[in-house]
Amino acid sequence: MELDSVVLARMLTTLTLAFHIIFATIGVGVPILISIAEYIGIKRNDPHYLLLARRWTRGFVVTVAVGVVTGTCIGLQLSLLWPSFMKIAGQVISLPLFMETFAFFFEAIFLGIYLYTWDRFKKPIYHWLLSIPIIIGSSASAFFITTVNAFMNTPQGFTLENGAIAAIDPITAMFNPATPSKVFHVLTSSYVSSAFILAMIAAFHILRGKTDEYYKKALKLTMVAGFIFALSTAIAGDLSAKFLAKYQPEKLAAGEWHFETEKGADLLLYGILDENHEVKYALRLPNMLSFLSFNDFNAEVIGLNDFPEDERPPLWIHYMFDIMVTIGVYLVVVSFLYLLFERMKRFNPYHKWLLWAIVAGGPLSLVAIETGWIFAEVGRQPWILRGYMKVAEGATTADHVGEMFLLFLALYIVLAIICTTVLIKMFKNKPAETELEYRFNK
Amino acid sequence: MDIQLVGMTVLWLFLYGYLIVASIDFGAGFFAYYCKMKKQDHLVNHLISRYLSPVWEVTNVFLVFFFVGLVGFFPDTAYYYGTALLIPGSIALVLLSIRGSFYAFANYGSKENKVYLFLYGVSGLFIPASFSTVLTISEGGFIEKRGEEIIFFADRLFKSPYSWSVVFLAIVSVLFISAAFLTYYADRANDEQAREILRKYALFWSPPTIIASLLVFAGLREHNIAHFEKMLMYWWVFGFSFICFLVASSLIYQRKRYGTAFVFVMLQFFFAFFGYGASHLPYILDPYVTIYSAYTNETMGIALVIVFIAGLLLLIPSLVLLMRLFLFDADYVKGKK
Ligand code: HDD
Numbered sequence A: 001m002e003l004d005s006v007v008l009a010r011m012l013t014t015l016t017l018a019f020h021i022i023f024a025t026i027g028v029g030v031p032i033l034i035s036i037a038e039y040i041g042i043k044r045n046d047p048h049y050l051l052l053a054r055r056w057t058r059g060f061v062v063t064v065a066v067g068v069v070t071g072t073c074i075g076l077q078l079s080l081l082w083p084s085f086m087k088i089a090g091q092v093i094s095l096p097l098f099m100e101t102f103a104f105f106f107e108a109i110f111l112g113i114y115l116y117t118w119d120r121f122k123k124p125i126y127h128w129l130l131s132i133p134i135i136i137g138s139s140a141s142a143f144f145i146t147t148v149n150a151f152m153n154t155p156q157g158f159t160l161e162n163g164a165i166a167a168i169d170p171i172t173a174m175f176n177p178a179t180p181s182k183v184f185h186v187l188t189s190s191y192v193s194s195a196f197i198l199a200m201i202a203a204f205h206i207l208r209g210k211t212d213e214y215y216k217k218a219l220k221l222t223m224v225a226g227f228i229f230a231l232s233t234a235i236a237g238d239l240s241a242k243f244l245a246k247y248q249p250e251k252l253a254a255g256e257w258h259f260e261t262e263k264g265a266d267l268l269l270y271g272i273l274d275e276n277h278e279v280k281y282a283l284r285l286p287n288m289l290s291f292l293s294f295n296d297f298n299a300e301v302i303g304l305n306d307f308p309e310d311e312r313p314p315l316w317i318h319y320m321f322d323i324m325v326t327i328g329v330y331l332v333v334v335s336f337l338y339l340l341f342e343r344m345k346r347f348n349p350y351h352k353w354l355l356w357a358i359v360a361g362g363p364l365s366l367v368a369i370e371t372g373w374i375f376a377e378v379g380r381q382p383w384i385l386r387g388y389m390k391v392a393e394g395a396t397t398a399d400h401v402g403e404m405f406l407l408f409l410a411l412y413i414v415l416a417i418i419c420t421t422v423l424i425k426m427f428k429n430k431p432a433e434t435e436l437e438y439r440f441n442k
Numbered sequence B: 001m002d003i004q005l006v007g008m009t010v011l012w013l014f015l016y017g018y019l020i021v022a023s024i025d026f027g028a029g030f031f032a033y034y035c036k037m038k039k040q041d042h043l044v045n046h047l048i049s050r051y052l053s054p055v056w057e058v059t060n061v062f063l064v065f066f067f068v069g070l071v072g073f074f075p076d077t078a079y080y081y082g083t084a085l086l087i088p089g090s091i092a093l094v095l096l097s098i099r100g101s102f103y104a105f106a107n108y109g110s111k112e113n114k115v116y117l118f119l120y121g122v123s124g125l126f127i128p129a130s131f132s133t134v135l136t137i138s139e140g141g142f143i144e145k146r147g148e149e150i151i152f153f154a155d156r157l158f159k160s161p162y163s164w165s166v167v168f169l170a171i172v173s174v175l176f177i178s179a180a181f182l183t184y185y186a187d188r189a190n191d192e193q194a195r196e197i198l199r200k201y202a203l204f205w206s207p208p209t210i211i212a213s214l215l216v217f218a219g220l221r222e223h224n225i226a227h228f229e230k231m232l233m234y235w236w237v238f239g240f241s242f243i244c245f246l247v248a249s250s251l252i253y254q255r256k257r258y259g260t261a262f263v264f265v266m267l268q269f270f271f272a273f274f275g276y277g278a279s280h281l282p283y284i285l286d287p288y289v290t291i292y293s294a295y296t297n298e299t300m301g302i303a304l305v306i307v308f309i310a311g312l313l314l315l316i317p318s319l320v321l322l323m324r325l326f327l328f329d330a331d332y333v334k335g336k337k
């Protein structure tokens, strides 16, 4: 592959998004858990939960900072790297982008207030109320940006004649067929990832021999939330697949290595594809693809061969899809096992292996986020606006994109390293036990 | 007033907002570093961090708002500036990222790290300098369209005296606005030592803002005579700006009413900024992009204006709450909360 400015622009966009999405996911999900913890703490007058909320918030601020700066990067890079795309699509889709900035604004203001008013109100519940606008702001920003991405997959709300855009309807563009399933899936996957990241921290401490009730309460809270969100994510993922079958069949077909249009299509799990497009070592579930796509074992599923060769997405996205779904199932199972063990007196919910499985859930959920986006985005190729504009037509014609790629790569490496060390230091220097003591005299 | 003008005015207002809040932030970073070097940090830095901590993210959103809004209202600007400004834009982004994240790292994480503080202080001067060159570029002569290609002449930018005068103005303005605000803030906190140091900074940086403005006028005359002549038509606006400058500086000099003084500093820049903006119209990029040629379609334009009004109804009460808690709450400012 030659490194022309189109390929480089894609690489730089991918780099920034892949980095941003980690922090964006945490930014959308963690406020909910903070809010739940603070609420329980206030209602039960339990310092453990209040401390949880405080410590999570402190870590959260650092990740938000990285989320904000990388988000600013992707926001400007959209214009810097995809000027022709923004010139055309901007006419139809700038409404949600603009609304997103209001959501940011709202969130930023209340986050600032929330951080510095822990002890300023006579009634603690007032402080808890401040967490609501933060949740609304961050989830709303996820909603708006996801409608933009949905629009790229199923564009509507305009007509295109000789390169000129007409009959524009921004609301129809926002609420395109991809919006419901995508928004649902993006939100739930953010929530479940955040729950598992926080659960990972609690489980890790228990494994390291910490015995304070604090960690057990943290684990229980995050695992209950994690189970609910993991189930919702799987449901949302199923809806996404049904959406694909109907509106973007080439993406589903490429993800499933489904070549011939047929009734009663089989579902392929795992496996590899050899040079001749023969599938090997795959697990074949008869008629399941039809069922998953249309709730009907005999429904017809469109195959990839129905599409012109230059409009087929790359076939390797199958692996991305498998990784994501496997992790999705893993998260449901692990959180379910924990809840089961917790309820049943006979089992030990703090068994070493279960705790390690929970710890693994943290990084794995982020892997699922990344592979999920890669599946969704690469599966849209070669289009940037499906059916209207190809990626190559949207890219910048400027030189030196390669150097900029290296510049941002260096930036993100530095940010990742420092962010991690700062977070680790922050909590090592001030263990929960000591903080509990001096804050609540316990 | 037609909708293009409404849109541009709204965006310009937000850019003005960014100019003020970001200047306070940028300048504060530089002062914090400078005081550290002079070992006066124990007098000033806690004050700076008390103000900045709750609001830094809000500052950043002003900027995001401006460029998202600009591209939304005037999609053509994305095409021209986007193609031309890949390198300077990317560098500004990297600086901004370093600054924002390092602020959080230093402030919430490990305290007292010299490297963080250095990066934080220096980026506070480089960022306004690099942003200000976008205004220079908008004057024309640095971007040319040849056939389908958009070419940016970085070498011309580096050799242009006008460009350097704008950079100089940006830096001194940042330091002046910031010092004037922090003097006021220190005064509210009854922190006399800090106030005296900051007051000296404010007085030190006030004459250079005027000198720099004159240099910019002179530079523009050489660079874009048509714009210069239009600016002369708005001479009274710049006159107001100068009067506000005199009032602000003399109040600070007489150690009186620092709050009013800062309002006059804001007015000084308000008049200058809007005088500049009004005379720049209709161009967004001379001579290729005007607010009329780049305007999005009517439907989107109206939708954006509606959303903008609805958004303001949401934001203004929230901003007022933020300011009441952190700016006008005397106990918080004094460090009692
Ligand atoms: C799942 C949710 C989600 C997704 C898909 C994205 N973002 Fe993001 N973004 C957030 C969720 C988020 C957030 C959680 O709301 C952040 C992180 C920290 C914060 O305060 O807001 C954020 C920050 C953030 C900022 C900084 C705002 C500020 O200054 O406060 C910008 C400009 C963007 N994003 C822009 C984008 C663009 C252009 C994206 C896609 C191309 C994108 N985001 C994908």
Ligand code: HEM
Pocket (backbone or CB within 6 Å): A153, A178, A181, A182, A183, A185, A186, A189, A190, A192, A193, A233, A234, A236, A237, A238, A240, A241, A242, A243, A244, A251, A324, A325, A327, A328, A329, A331, A365, A366, A368, A369, A370, A371, A372, A373, A375, A376, A377, A379
């Ligand atoms: C459990 C089973 C799951 C199924 C059946 C599933 C299904 C899907 C499908 C079909 C898409 C493509 C949607 C499109 O392109 O329009 C998708 C995308 C995505 N998935 Fe999953 N998913 C599952 C679990 C997960 C988990 C656990 C995560 C993360 C924690 C996740 C994160 C994502 C993300 C971030 C996207 C891209 C956004 C989108 O297009 O909606 N998924 N998923």
Ligand code: HEM
Pocket (backbone or CB within 6 Å): A010, A011, A013, A014, A017, A018, A021, A078, A082, A085, A145, A146, A148, A149, A152, A370, A373, A374, A377, A378, A381, A384, A391
């Ligand atoms: C206006 C909004 C968007 C634009 C212009 C855009 C554009 C693009 C383009 C051109 C690519 C390169 C595709 C490739 O190289 O295969 C890409 C990839 C990607 N996008 Fe989107 N996208 C947008 C929205 C989003 C959103 C909201 C997300 C979620 C964070 C997202 C996540 C990704 C990811 C993870 C990739 C990497 C895929 C890969 O590995 O190639 N995108 N995007």
